[in-house]
Amino acid sequence: MLLFCNDDTWEKVSPDELKAMYGEIGAWWEKHSKAGTIFGGAQLQPARTATTVRHENGGTLVTDGPFIEAKETVGGFALVEVADLDGALQLAKTWPAKGSVEVRPLVPDNMSGM
Amino acid sequence: VTPEGRTPAAAAAVARVFREEAGRLVGALYGATRDFDLAEECVQEALISALETWPASGLPERPGAWLATTARRKAIDRLRREHRLREKLTLLEHEPVRPSYEPEDRLRLIFTCCHPALGREAQVALTLRAVGGLTTPEIARAFLVSEPTMAQRIVRAKRKIVEAGIPYRVPEGPELTERLGEVLAALYLLFNEGYLSSAGPEPTRRDIAADAEWLAGLLLRLLPSEPEVMGLLALIRLHMARAAARFDGSGRLVLLPDQDRSLWDRRQIEDAGRLIRRAGAYGRPGPYQLQAAIAALHAEAPSWEATDWQEIVALYTFLHGLQPSPVVRLNRAIALRHLEGPAAALAEVDGLAAELDGYHLLHATRAELLRALGRLPEARAEDAAALRLTQNPAERELLRERLLGQ
Numbered sequence: 001m002l003l004f005c006n007d008d009t010w011e012k013v014s015p016d017e018l019k020a021m022y023g024e025i026g027a028w029w030e031k032h033s034k035a036g037t038i039f040g041g042a043q044l045q046p047a048r049t050a051t052t053v054r055h056e057n058g059g060t061l062v063t064d065g066p067f068i069e070a071k072e073t074v075g076g077f078a079l080v081e082v083a084d085l086d087g088a089l090q091l092a093k094t095w096p097a098k099g100s101v102e103v104r105p106l107v108p109d110n111m112s113g114m
Numbered sequence: 115v116t117p118e119g120r121t122p123a124a125a126a127a128v129a130r131v132f133r134e135e136a137g138r139l140v141g142a143l144y145g146a147t148r149d150f151d152l153a154e155e156c157v158q159e160a161l162i163s164a165l166e167t168w169p170a171s172g173l174p175e176r177p178g179a180w181l182a183t184t185a186r187r188k189a190i191d192r193l194r195r196e197h198r199l200r201e202k203l204t205l206l207e208h209e210p211v212r213p214s215y216e217p218e219d220r221l222r223l224i225f226t227c228c229h230p231a232l233g234r235e236a237q238v239a240l241t242l243r244a245v246g247g248l249t250t251p252e253i254a255r256a257f258l259v260s261e262p263t264m265a266q267r268i269v270r271a272k273r274k275i276v277e278a279g280i281p282y283r284v285p286e287g288p289e290l291t292e293r294l295g296e297v298l299a300a301l302y303l304l305f306n307e308g309y310l311s312s313a314g315p316e317p318t319r320r321d322i323a324a325d326a327e328w329l330a331g332l333l334l335r336l337l338p339s340e341p342e343v344m345g346l347l348a349l350i351r352l353h354m355a356r357a358a359a360r361f362d363g364s365g366r367l368v369l370l371p372d373q374d375r376s377l378w379d380r381r382q383i384e385d386a387g388r389l390i391r392r393a394g395a396y397g398r399p400g401p402y403q404l405q406a407a408i409a410a411l412h413a414e415a416p417s418w419e420a421t422d423w424q425e426i427v428a429l430y431t432f433l434h435g436l437q438p439s440p441v442v443r444l445n446r447a448i449a450l451r452h453l454e455g456p457a458a459a460l461a462e463v464d465g466l467a468a469e470l471d472g473y474h475l476l477h478a479t480r481a482e483l484l485r486a487l488g489r490l491p492e493a494r495a496e497d498a499a500a501l502r503l504t505q506n507p508a509e510r511e512l513l514r515e516r517l518l519g520q
Contacts, residue, residue, distance in 0.1 A: 083281070085281065086281050088279075090289075105278055
């Protein structure tokens with residue numbers, strides 16, 4: 001699950017609201033980790049910290065900023081184990097922070113070539 | 115005789131068989147192989163085989179069994195060719211696939227095809243193919259897109275079902291209501307697509323409005339106590355009951371106020387009325403029940419003038435409360451004209467102008483109201499605006515005539 005958020009809103013909220021939000025997210029994360037549904041993930045620093053390396057024309061180009069400039073950017077991700085898409089969607093609907101959640105299946109180990 | 119070389123009656127008989135068998139067969143093959151794409155593809159291939167052989171050999175004695183055997187053979191061939199899934203192959207080779215008469219099978223299939231993770235167009239196309247037994251060329255013709263475009267749309271949808279892990283299951287509890295809304299929206303879109311584009315007899319195009327009615331009827335058999343399913347089916351039937359009056363002898367569109375009401379199918383209207391009352395008894399009103407109730411008031415009125423406008427305005431107000439939309443407000447304004455006059459209705463419609471500027475019926479409605487108020491040059495400009503915004507040939511002709519008549 002890719003967790004998208006609007007960095008601006010996160011930076012604009014009051015410290016109390018921020019604390020409450022982190023509390024909710026922490027509780028959500030812990031609950032689903034304990035249940036074995038979430039088996040990995042992380043929160044990312046805001047998009048302003050991003051640097052992008054593009055492989056182009058046989059060389060590389062390093063630029064400031066995220067790969068895609070958008071109002072909502074990836075703020076974190078969670079690796080989840082569920083029975084099917086509906087299981088993932090149900091979980092995504094309970095994600096306590098605002099923003100959007102993109103759900104994608106993982107490539108199985110035997111197909112990823114890694 | 116259709117391009118396939120069949121008489122329309124024979125084609126209709128085949129279509130009936132396909133409708134009854136396709137969904138059951140996909141369900142049965144899915145049960146045996148747990149492979150949605152394989153099951154759906156092999157059933158489709160069996161339908162195509164039937165279209166190739168039945169015109170010459172005639173309908174087999176047990177067409178369902180014929181299709182089941184053919185689909186199973188296709189599945190075995192495919193699994194052999196691809197050297198995969200040996201245990202599934204063994205299963206198929208030793209166990210005959212019988213069309214399931216378990217209602218759950220087709221219901222699961224409908225919910226899978228109409229999963230919100232698929233786009234609406236893909237939902238509709240896949241439902242027609244997997245549940246309704248239509249072939250890809252038929253669906254492509256009905257939606258006026260090329261066969262490769264439609265084939266690709268279907269392939270993409272099936273790939274998403276498999277790769278994203280869309281479950282083959284009937285949702286339960288509060289999720290059922292939400293997901294049922296998705297199914298009903300797909301069926302209603304399908305109906306509208308078929309109903310609005312049916313400009314006179316076109317033998318090469320399948321009547322997908324009738325397919326939508328069949329699918330809604332099937333859904334009601336599978337979910338017999340869902341009032342919104344009853345509402346949708348009643349709504350579809352009420353529209354169809356008026357079909358004979360929608361075009362005049364020379365194929366021109368006739369709008370509701372001018373329709374010859376003696377051409378309406380009274381029995382169909384009474385049936386729909388019973389369905390609406392049955393739905394009402396559950397005490398769970400919803401958008402389809404309300405739209406059906408409005409359509410029923412129109413259908414039961416002796417004339418346009420003698421319609422129960424008070425009740426219609428009240429129902430539109432209720433509908434807007436449940437599902438706020440500028441189109442509902444526009445329809446409410448049209449009804450309001452008959453209670454409060456054209457000036458009051460125009461004031462309502464003017465309030466929607468910004469939101470519905472690209473909608474031809476907003477302009478056609480403004481034109482009507484302006485005409486009623488004697489503001490003819492403005493009415494003309496609005497009719498011209500409506501004409502620019504619609505592609506539907508029957509509507510275009512009607513608007514052109516209005517412009518010429520002014």
